[in-house]
Every structure is written in C-alpha cells, then in structure tokens.
Amino acid sequence: EPEVTQTPSHQVTQMGQEVILRCVPISNHLYFYWYRQILGQKVEFLVSFYNNEISEKSEIFDDQFSVERPDGSNFTLKIRSTKLEDSAMYFCASSAGPIYGYTFGSGTRLTVV
C-alpha cells in the first residue's frame, strides 16, 4: 500500500534556527497538507497545497512558515526562526481529492530547545 514518507522522524533544533521538514506524498495525489499536534492537544490544520500554490491556511500558518514543492515529488515545510512553542509532531498528508480522506505520514517530532 502506498505511503506518505516523512523525514526526519525526530529533529531537535535551537530556538531561532530554521528547520525544514520533508515529505514525499503518494505519487498520484494532487492535494498536500501539513498538520501539527502539540503534545496533549488536538491535531491542527496548518496549510493545504494544490496546483503549486497554497489553497488554504490557518491562522497558525503565519510568515514564519512556508511550504514548497521543489521537485515534483517532495513537499516541504520550512519554519524560520523556531520558537519553543513550535515543538510538536508535524504530520504531512496527501489525498487524491478532498472527499477521499487523507493518507498521513508517520510524522516528524520537532523539539525546539
């Protein structure tokens, strides 16, 4: 069964540093998403991406965040100048269309120290 792959599985970074979280969506999917889950809290939507542009973003997704699909297979989330409160599990997901439900990756645990 096809999978969404995320790397790294765990990243520790110092406050103020930039991080890039990487995802390889399922190859024939057209919609891509990032979610995050702060420990003990709900899974929260960050951004959706379709046709090489952001289709929707949450209020969490401010200028500190950006997404890119640099080469047709990878889908990245960049966090500039990380803060302690960015520590969370970040999930990438992809879908063939919004009504089909998503396939999630196994997540990247980001720890900002």
Place this chain on the structure above:
Amino acid sequence: AQRVTQPEKLLSVFKGAPVELKCNYSYSGSPELFWYVQYSRQRLQLLLRHISRESIKGFTADLNKGETSFHLKKPFAQEEDSAMYYCALKMDSSYKLIFGSGTRLLVRP
C-alpha cells in the same frame, strides 16, 4: 465556530463487548465526516468516511444530521482495536479537516 467534540478521553471495555465512540460536530452546512485511527506509535489511518457507508474492521458509523453526530460503533470489541480514535469534519467550503481531541479505546482481555 465549527467544532468536533469527542466527549470521552478514555473508553475501556472488555473483549467481546460492544463499543460506541461518540462524536458530535457543529457545522451548519453539508459536513463530510471521517474517523481516523492511530495505533500505538503508528501514523493516523483513515478508518471510515461517511459518504462511503462502508464497514471497516467491523466498525460502522452513521451520520445523524438531526443530532449532529457521527458515532463509531462495533458490536464486539477485539484487543487489537485498542488505539486512539479521532473524529474529523470537513466543511464543504474548505480543504482542511477539523479534528476532535480523540478517544483512547482500551480493550481488556
């Protein structure tokens, strides 16, 4: 505001007992509802979506628009059903999923 409520943080049942995981939503439009499951240390997996009206691993869920609910049910729980279960809502005008806080199901032998 749109919201998904899963009132139980933990549901503990014995093997063979019926299970009902509750999910209520608030949305005035046409909702699409999903159930996701997360087994220990694994990824979120799609379990059910209401539009397909399917039964996966013995689980079913019916959308009740009058009660704004999408409860997940299984007549006979198995130990391997122990996991975290998340209900999620998609609004017809949006790409995103709104998740509930999840219910941990523990099936005891």
